[in-house]
Amino acid sequence: MLPDVEVVAAEVHAAWIRSKNAQGVTSRCSEVGEELMVPYAHLSESAKELDRATVRVVYAAIQATQL
Numbered sequence: 001m002l003p004d005v006e007v008v009a010a011e012v013h014a015a016w017i018r019s020k021n022a023q024g025v026t027s028r029c030s031e032v033g034e035e036l037m038v039p040y041a042h043l044s045e046s047a048k049e050l051d052r053a054t055v056r057v058v059y060a061a062i063q064a065t066q067l
Helices: 005-022 045-065
Strands: none
Touching: 005 045
């Protein structure tokens, strides 16, 4: 069984922030102007959904290989 999507989405988001910080990026806004380089819990639901979607795609790929 795969871990909860929400838990992994938060980790994906944290890893994305670390990656951007390593590149010297300290701010990144969405198309609607929301700051995205904040803790996952502070994101809007629409911004969180971007991370959730990433996890769902990876989970679908994992499940496809298990058929």
